[in-house]
Amino acid sequence: MVESAEKKIKEIRERAKLYSKKEYLDVIEREASGPRSKEVLKKIIEFEGWTSCGWILFDAPPVIDRGEGALLWDVDGNKYIDLMAGFGVESVGHANQIILDAIVSQFKKSSHFAELPNELRANLAEEVSKLAPGPSRKKVHFTITGSDAVENALKIARYYTGRPDILTFFGTYHGRSFGVAGVTSFANVKYQFWPLTARIGVLHVPYAYCYRCMFGKEYPDCGLFCAKFVEELFTSTAYTLRWPSKDISNVAAVLTEPTQGAMGCIIPPREWLSEIRKITEKYDVLLVDDEVYGGWGRTGKWWACQHSNVDPDIIAASKTIGSGIPFSLVLTREEIADSLPVNMVHSTMSGYHLGCAVALATIKIIKENNLVERSAKLGEYFLRGLKDLQESHKIVGHVDGLGLWLRVELVKDRRTKEPAEEEAKIVQKRCMKDGVLFMIEGYYGNVIKIHPPLVIEKEQIDESIQVLDKELKYVEENM
Numbered sequence: 132m133v134e135s136a137e138k139k140i141k142e143i144r145e146r147a148k149l150y151s152k153k154e155y156l157d158v159i160e161r162e163a164s165g166p167r168s169k170e171v172l173k174k175i176i177e178f179e180g181w182t183s184c185g186w187i188l189f190d191a192p193p194v195i196d197r198g199e200g201a202l203l204w205d206v207d208g209n210k211y212i213d214l215m216a217g218f219g220v221e222s223v224g225h226a227n228q229i230i231l232d233a234i235v236s237q238f239k240k241s242s243h244f245a246e247l248p249n250e251l252r253a254n255l256a257e258e259v260s261k262l263a264p265g266p267s268r269k270k271v272h273f274t275i276t277g278s279d280a281v282e283n284a285l286k287i288a289r290y291y292t293g294r295p296d297i298l299t300f301f302g303t304y305h306g307r308s309f310g311v312a313g314v315t316s317f318a319n320v321k322y323q324f325w326p327l328t329a330r331i332g333v334l335h336v337p338y339a340y341c342y343r344c345m346f347g348k349e350y351p352d353c354g355l356f357c358a359k360f361v362e363e364l365f366t367s368t369a370y371t372l373r374w375p376s377k378d379i380s381n382v383a384a385v386l387t388e389p390t391q392g393a394m395g396c397i398i399p400p401r402e403w404l405s406e407i408r409k410i411t412e413k414y415d416v417l418l419v420d421d422e423v424y425g426g427w428g429r430t431g432k433w434w435a436c437q438h439s440n441v442d443p444d445i446i447a448a449s450k451t452i453g454s455g456i457p458f459s460l461v462l463t464r465e466e467i468a469d470s471l472p473v474n475m476v477h478s479t480m481s482g483y484h485l486g487c488a489v490a491l492a493t494i495k496i497i498k499e500n501n502l503v504e505r506s507a508k509l510g511e512y513f514l515r516g517l518k519d520l521q522e523s524h525k526i527v528g529h530v531d532g533l534g535l536w537l538r539v540e541l542v543k544d545r546r547t548k549e550p551a552e553e554e555a556k557i558v559q560k561r562c563m564k565d566g567v568l569f570m571i572e573g574y575y576g577n578v579i580k581i582h583p584p585l586v587i588e589k590e591q592i593d594e595s596i597q598v599l600d601k602e603l604k605y606v607e608e609n610m
Contacts, residue, residue, distance in 0.1 A: 165207025198225025265442025278306025
């Protein structure tokens with residue numbers, strides 16, 4: 132019996148691999164962008180574990196050599212318009228001179244010292260606290276990565292409330308470290324981390340993905356049924372979250388992204404997050420807002436939650452704030468921060484000198500160049516172009532956008548909404564050869580996901596639309 136189980140597990144784990152080594156090498160030989168790219172990719176296959184996500188995003192990932200603004204060049208000299216911004220990290224543009232100057236200047240003085248207090252850290256904490264959304268006063272806790280920020284946000288929520296449970300949503304991505312893999316709603320992540328003790332005390336419910344409502348409703352006639360469903364879970368002991376007759380709750384926090392990132396920039400109705408906030412306040416539950424991906428001006432406001440006029444209790448932030456340097460932070464209401472024991476949020480690199488210098492420089496760039504407003508304006512322009520594509524191409528089932536946070540969902544049939552996953556991958560591959568780089572994600576792998584650096588130019592948007600138009604036409608005519 133044991134041998135049989137071991138054999139089955141081994142077979143499953145073989146299926147979980149994308150390719151064998153030979154298959155990887157064959158794909159590289161066939162799909163790589165040039166001879167130097169082939170050389171680098173083959174070296175990676177030979178000497179690096181095959182665990183990075185680049186092989187999921189692209190058959191033969193581009194081997195990026197340098198960037199400038201919203202443009203990238205690979206090691207073979209091929210140029211790309213960047214519609215990825217490095218998972219949203221490079222919002223102020225590649226090779227930004229102000230960021231470079233901040234790095235060099237600070238590194239000449241000190242890069243890090245044991246998380247002891249420093250002036251940069253104090254200045255950054257003050258600056259971020261002033262930028263925080265909502266009327267409530269907030270304090271900063273420094274962390275390193277997005278996963279680290281969310282993990283500490285949940286740790287703080289559970290400590291402050293003395294409760295175990297986290298309610299979160301299908302399709303949300305909150306990181307891959309052991310402490311947050313349980314709240315990330317991806318089956319592959321769950322499988323890779325089994326046995327996943329971090330899933331204990333975690334409940335997932337449907338997100339407000341109106342184009343593919345899990346309840347079969349239509350917005351706005353639904354009356355935000357998905358939010359009402361969440362509230363219903365607090366009304367009976369049978370649902371495990373609350374003991375109504377004694378007014379005792381097991382839920383520390385509701386954790387959400389105001390707009391879902393990894394599932395293809397899903398944008399819920401503006402009032403959805405407001406309703407979720409009302410529910411958390413009614414049942415004395417914290418609201419933890421994951422702004423790691425959608426924050427810092429990406430959606431046309433400093434914080435994505437501001438589109439719903441929501442003041443979260445706890446906010447996790449990363450990516451843009453570091454401009455390529457690992458850096459993240461957690462914002463909490465002052466009374467939450469003041470209740471925590473010393474040394475609760477700490478790691479070797481938390482609030483390190485170099486990271487703080489870059490974060491301050493990033494905020495300065497965003498402010499002085501009006502990048503938040505620019506994101507809103509250019510996002511509207513980009514969205515109009517994408518909606519024109521929807522008019523011209525039946526394969527485009529749904530288009531949406533909020534600032535420079537946009538999505539194009541491809542379908543085989545607009546009536547049935549059958550996902551066009553294969554077609555989406557072909558469009559991506561052909562656009563990459565045409566010099567436009569983006570990811571394909573979504574619940575069914577059929578969403579063109581667009582979030583370029585906030586410094587992208589109109590001409591680059593126009594060129595991206597033209598390339599998409601060409602390749603959408605190709606798949607419609609040939610598949």
